[in-house]
Amino acid sequence: MIKTKLLLALAGVLTLSSGYGQPKDSTFFFRADLSVTNNGFSIIPAFTLGDPAAFLDLKMGNKRVSFEPQFRYALEGRPWSLVFIYRYKAMIKPKFQLTFGGHLPGLNFITRTVDVNGIQEELSVARRFLAVEIMPTYKFSDRSSLGIYFLRGHGFQQHGPQDSHFVSLQGSFTRIKLTGKTYFSFNPQAFYLKVDSDDGYYINATVTVGILDFPITISGIVNQAIETTIPAQEFDWSINLIYTLDKKFVLK
16 A cells, blocks of 8 residues: 555656746647557566557657557457556756656556356456656767666556566667668667566567658567566567657747
């Protein structure tokens, strides 16, 4: 109970602090990534779908505050996860950035066979959780950076993860020219994950290939366990086809 209250308090502070003491920014951005994948997996194994899925990831806000909801469904039509993320950039320097965030709330859906008036039916059951995140990032250039990502999550039901700790070292190398207008981006990551009494060390990487000024990209993700007691596949991967809409507006 104390852990839940602490998460709620931290999330509330992050949300409220974003509206005070900061100069207004007249530039508003909106980004939508609509993607399909052959394998919906999550870094937290208990949230993995393991089937083809569709994602809609939205980002909107200004340079300080953003709202970044994620909507994910199995291609057969049932919901997989809905996460409502709020982020606040507390520090913005030419080379360094510090961001706080909150998942308020997150919903992960699993299927359960339920007896309804004597008939066995498969129904989607939502598992609720809250999380807070901290992200310091150092920029080497406009196309390369190194950051640390910390997430602390708490679930509200007994049939799922109760307490999650995630700490990662993340690299970002974006829009590296290949030939003509083609480019690729590379995002490696090494991380530690603790879910209740189990934990493990992992590495993963995302490679994205695209064409400048063309809204469709293809990305591949691989995830490999180094040492773990978390019950899940030690190796997982997916291929994503992504359509991106990216706009900026100057508010008057």
